[in-house]
Amino acid sequence: MAKTPVLTPQADDFPRWYQDLITKAELADNGPVRGTMVIRPYGYGLWERMQAEMDARIKETGTQNAYFPLLIPQSYLTREADHVEGFAPELAVVTHGGGKELEEPAVVRPTSEMIINDYFSKWVQSYRDLPLLINQWANVVRWELRPRLFLRTTEFLWQEGHTAHATYEEARDFAAHIHRKVYEDFMVNVLAMDVVPGRKTVKERFAGAVNTLTLEGMMGDGKALQMATSHELGQNFAKAFSTQYLSKDGKQELVWQTSWGSTTRMIGALVMMHGDDNGLRVPPRLAQTQAVVLAIKGDEAVLAKVREVGDRLKAAGIRVHVDDRTDTPFGRRAVDWELKGVPVRIEIGPRDLENGTAMLARRIPGGKEPVSLDALVSLLPQVLEEDQALLLKQSRERRESRTSEVSTIDEAVEVTGAGGWARIPWAVLGEEGEAKLADHAVTVRCLVAEDGSVPDADDAPGNVAIVARAY
Secondary structure: OOOOOOOOOOOOOHHHHHHHHHHHOOOEEEOOOOOOEEEOHHHHHHHHHHHHHHHHHHHHOOOEEOOOOOEEEHHHHHHOHHHHHHHHHHOOEEEEEOOEEEEEEEEEOOOOHHHHHHHHHHHOOEHHHOOEEEEEEEEEEOOOOOOEOOOEOOEEEEEEEEEEEOOHHHHHHHHHHHHHHHHHHHHHHOOOOOEEEEEOOOOOOOOOOOEEEEEEEEOOOOOEEEEEEEEEEEOHHHHHHOOEEEOOOOOEEEOEEEEEEEEOHHHHHHHHHHOEOOEOOOOOOOOOOOEEEEEOOOOHHHHHHHHHHHHHHHHOOOOEEEEOOOOOOHHHHHHHHHHHOOOEEEEEOHHHHHHOEEEEEEOOOOOEEEEEHHHHHHHHHHHHHHHHHHHHHHHHHHHHHOEEEOOOHHHHHHHHHOOOEEEEEHHHHHHHHHHHHHOOOOEEEEEEOOOOOOOOOOOOOOOEEEEEOEO
8 A cells, every 4th residue: 555645745736735844844833813823943943044144144234133113103104105005905903902992093013114214214314324224123914815824924024124325326236235145145045045136017016115126936836936125215205204314515315215125935935945745855054953863773872872973063063953762763753854854864773883884864865875973074064065055956947947938928828827937028028918917817026137137227128027927
């Protein structure tokens, strides 16, 4: 009789496979209010590693962390018309507190442009106060009608950066720097994710922005996922909040602003881009546990060696976990670590001790091989880097092999319907074609220049639209 698979195979039902993996790898559970989620310790550990990597990159730009209130006066949202219109359907509004009706309803933070700009207008007086660079790690609430754990939830965790600058050029360049040197660098070099950097169309642009830069990733089923965005806000919010500074020439000038964010959606992306039918595959540079050392049996000599190997690896700078729970069957533990995507398993039993070896199981390429116990410390860093590079290579090969050049809307619909991406000249597609694609649940993920760079304008000659079905 065939063995029942631990997860629904991707080829049979990708959404069910995703849900199975989230549950069985113990990443998250649904919360008690529809659309909310409980992030379990293993899932939160992934987020903590993401936070640490991004926070370091953000701080390298000179940005400082701060915190702003969760509750925002409803009147704040009316100050920038495009912004309030864009968020109106997603708002959660508090009307009562302390047993009484509030004098003014408060909105549960959907994003913080409004409240942060109110304080920027107080903090910025002179050109000496600029640039003002602030980031916040927080939660936000956007009422979600079709929730899916990590990808679309009513409450999620994120970081949101907000900056004010003296000139348009400074703000433009800072938004671009965050886009490429913080987000893209992190996604490519830590998450091992091949992403396409590009410019959003006017239709897909952030509400209240004059330009939105995005990073788009192809998931295992060929759909696109927006990974992070960086926005040029122009002077829209500065006008709404009268955020001005006294220039060196003694004139009152409006500031130029940016905002940018990334969310726990990246955990969903990690699952869908790197996961397989056996579970997660976590990039070694991200993994909170890079190697797990497993005792196959409860033999005292085995347990002592397992702990010794764990200590040696830890001393060598490898993030290691010792699994000496020999009261739980070895096979069950091995499957559990495979589900969780730990890059390397080092399995040690009595026979291995006799031979002076351990069985090295590599989660990312798959396969097992015996290795010398004495060689583990010198071997593992190389193995982890090889596997990190392999994940990125596989991610890039998937996108390239499933992206097609097309010249008509019908061709674009056909390609995306078959689980791929299409590239079509923006001059051929345009806003009218973008609307036609929307009738087929296909969106323009971003615009790129012919050479793959990020274009300077929506209508720059040679712009190419990347179109796909998306999460």
